[in-house]
Amino acid sequence: xxxxxxxxxxxxxxxxxxxxxxxxxxxxxxxxxxxxxxxxxxxxxxxxxxxxxxxxxxxxxxxxxxxxxxxxxxxxxxxxxxxxxxxxxxxxxxxxxxxxxxxxxxxxxxxxxxxxxxxxxxxxxxxxxxxxxxxxxxxxxxxxxxxxxxxxxxxxxxxxxxxxxxxxxxxxxxxxxxxxxxxxxxxxxxxxxxxxxxxxxxxxxxxxxxxxxxxxxxxxxxxxxxxxxxxxxxxxxxxxxxxxxxxxxxxxxxxxxxxxxx
Numbered sequence: 001x002x003x004x005x006x007x008x009x010x011x012x013x014x015x016x017x018x019x020x021x022x023x024x025x026x027x028x029x030x031x032x033x034x035x036x037x038x039x040x041x042x043x044x045x046x047x048x049x050x051x052x053x054x055x056x057x058x059x060x061x062x063x064x065x066x067x068x069x070x071x072x073x074x075x076x077x078x079x080x081x082x083x084x085x086x087x088x089x090x091x092x093x094x095x096x097x098x099x100x101x102x103x104x105x106x107x108x109x110x111x112x113x114x115x116x117x118x119x120x121x122x123x124x125x126x127x128x129x130x131x132x133x134x135x136x137x138x139x140x141x142x143x144x145x146x147x148x149x150x151x152x153x154x155x156x157x158x159x160x161x162x163x164x165x166x167x168x169x170x171x172x173x174x175x176x177x178x179x180x181x182x183x184x185x186x187x188x189x190x191x192x193x194x195x196x197x198x199x200x201x202x203x204x205x206x207x208x209x210x211x212x213x214x215x216x217x218x219x220x221x222x223x224x225x226x227x228x229x230x231x232x233x234x235x236x237x238x239x240x241x242x243x244x245x246x247x248x249x250x251x252x253x254x255x256x257x258x259x260x261x262x
Contacts, residue, residue: 007249007256014246018065027056029063030214038232051235052228060216061238067211068218069246071131072197078136079197080190083143088174090144091151102148105141118209131210135200139193146189150182184261192254195247202243218243 026045027033037054039046048057090101120134154160155178163173198218204210205219218239225236 005253007252010249011246011253014065014242015069018062018069021058021062025056025059025062027059029059029216030055031059041234048234048238049232051224052231057235057238060221061242064216064218064221064239065242065246067215068198068201068243071135071201071211071217072194075131075133075136075139075197075201076190076193078133079140079143079193080186082137083140084147084179084186086140087144087147087149088151088178091148092155092170092174092178094152098148102145105144108138109141118204118207122209131201131204135197135204139197139200143186143189143193146185147182150185151178154178154181184257188254188257188261191250191257195250195254198243198247198250218246 022028033039033046033050033054033056035054036043036046036050038052039050039054041047041049043049046056046058048061050056051060086101086105090098116134116138120130151174160173160177163177168176201210201217202219202222205217206223208223210219211217221239222236222243225232225234225239229236
């Protein structure tokens with residue numbers, strides 16, 4: 001891995017640690033040590049100490065990182081599928097269909113997307129499945145616009161016109177010729193979508209509308225740390241710093257990919 005890929009390397013290192021630590025640590029993320037409530041760092045077997053009810057901070061940090069990144073990736077994939085399907089259809093058909101589909105996208109852009117996600121949580125409940133589906137169904141708008149522009153540009157290329165002249169159907173042209181050519185751009189914007197989803201999920205969890213107990217996430221850990229900051233600042237600094245590091249690394253890597261494929 002070259003120097004320019006260091007942000008991706010940092011994220012992969014954090015993901016690997018989050019999945020390996022549960023097999024190493026003597027405590028689970030929801031296990032309570034009644035003899036070590038609010039224990040300081042490096043207190044016995046608690047490397048980063050414990051929270052206000054005696055749960056190991058390092059174990060909860062690893063669990064929160066796993067949940068946050070899993071929700072982010074799942075929501076980003078939902079956004080990818082919906083955005084590519086919508087944008088490719090609009091760009092390929094064109095005309096009034098394209099106009100109607102993109103005006104719908106513009107209308108959704110005008111709505112406060114956080115309000116939509118919160119409304120979904122209130123109506124359908126607060127399951128983790130709904131969290132990433134709801135976020136993904138809101139975050140697909142930019143992907144749809146990007147894909148539409150790429151498809152409209154590609155469909156005038158000679159190799160596409162030749163495929164049409166040979167009698168290849170529209171769906172087959174999209175699958176065999178257009179989608180492979182826009183895969184790099186889609187990957188770049190997928191990488192840029194992930195940090196956006198991380199922020200949305202963390203904000204919802206901070207409000208108590210995202211991931212629910214006994215599961216945890218970085219947003220929940222930030223909220224717990226903020227509530228207990230006057231007693232143990234480490235409870236806020238650890239998840240807050242980790243969240244910022246993940247967001248910065250993912251954003252840098254996404255912008256690098258966008259520059260490469262633009």
